[in-house]
Amino acid sequence: MSVLSGKNVLLGVTAGIAAYKTAFLVRLLIKAGAKVQVVMTPASKDFVTPLTLSTLSKNPVHSTFYDREEENEKWNNHVDLALWADMFLIAPTTANTLSKMANGLCDNLLLAVYLSAKCKVYFAPAMDLDMYKHKSTKQNIEKLKGFGNVFIPPASGELASGLEGEGRMAEPDDIIKFIENDIISKLPLRGTSVLITAGPTFEAIDPVRFIGNHSSGKMGYALADRAANLGAQVVLISGPSHEELKNTSIQIVAVTNAEEMYLACQSYFSDSDIAIFSAAVADYTPSKVASQKIKKKDASLSIELKPTKDILATMGGIKKDQFLVGFALETNDGIRNAKSKLKKKNLDLIVLNTLQDKGAGFKTDTNKVTLIDKNEKITTFELKSKTEVAKDIFDEITKKLHA
Secondary structure (H helix, E strand, C coil), X not given: CCCCCCCXXXXXXXXXXXXXXXXXXXXXXXXCCCEEXXXXXXXXXXXXXXXXXXXXXXXCEECCCEEEECCEEEECCHHHHHHHCCEEEEEEECHHHHHHHHHCXXXXXXHHHHHHCCCEEEEEECCCHHHHHCHHHHHHHHHHHHCCCEECXXXXXXXXXXXXXXXXXXXXXXXXXXXXXXXHHCCCCCCCEEEEXXXXXXXXXXXXXXXXXXXXXXXXXXXXXXXXXXXXXXXXXXXXXCCCCCCCCCEEEXXXXXXXXXXXXXXXXXXXXXXXXXXXXXXXXXXXXXXXCCCCCCCCCCCCEEECCCHHHHHHHHCXXXXXXXXXXXXXXXXXXXXXXXXXXXXXXXXXXXXXXXXXXXXXXXXXXXXXXCCXXXXXXXXXXXXXXXXXXXXXXXXXXXX
């Protein structure tokens, strides 16, 4: 999955012959999973039509401060457009627009959006050889880079004038790769290995029945997606779950019972930098598993149980440099029990939730957690979606790792 998936990308188009390539850019952005809106300078419409870009982006194209709709005028709010965007790509960027951006001129909608943008801005110059080599152009590029904008270098090749040389806008494929690589290089968990456990375990009684719990795996899957989106290499060890991962780069290891989860954790733990144990592992398993289905009888049935291996305590006992996170689901004395588990199992952080909180716990799309670190600092969060909770947990982990 591309790191552009789910991103709001604003594409700015200026009046250069390379504007014809923006149709391909829009298609590639959409294919990568981005949501795209296009802002054009008025003159750029001489090179590519708004209808083409609107059709490809599936959104209206903006080129003026207001649109006439019969007798009414609709204002195109440049601030709203700028706030919507996760990134602003201006391609092609002509010498004219480059100069205006560098010097704060604002005589069209695109420039008003640029001056209002709080997101990262990428610019891909396109102009003739001598224009690109001119000292003022070079100065403007350096000025924009100094503002924090990201320069996508032009390619060398045949130019519209017939000359050969530098100044040709980078090809759409190369622009997408450049942006993806730039994003990946700045992700906080790039190069980090993360191990996550999720879901329940099913402890067999006979070939038909098992002992289990109500865990859906939603929290663990949300954590795995978040870690991958932060650039980590993720291994997700999952008990039986109907959840699906959004990020296809995640390696999933499917297990059924506590023993299988224990063995899988032993295999992957030593190579991890961060390990988060969010699975609801059974504490007990039947001492004997019947080889045939147990028939119902009038007499009561007794099943002897034995303890399962304590996965979290085992990993806490062998950990070296790993940042180890555990979960505590409590029904009473939550803080006290979580603090005890934190120390007993040698954790760096514990995530406490309680079934007493409405909207928290198993099978819900929301959770309410309290984070306790190894210094017993307590941070409490409101009820949030599990996607947002995963973000809060990783914000805390990255803060601790970079402290």
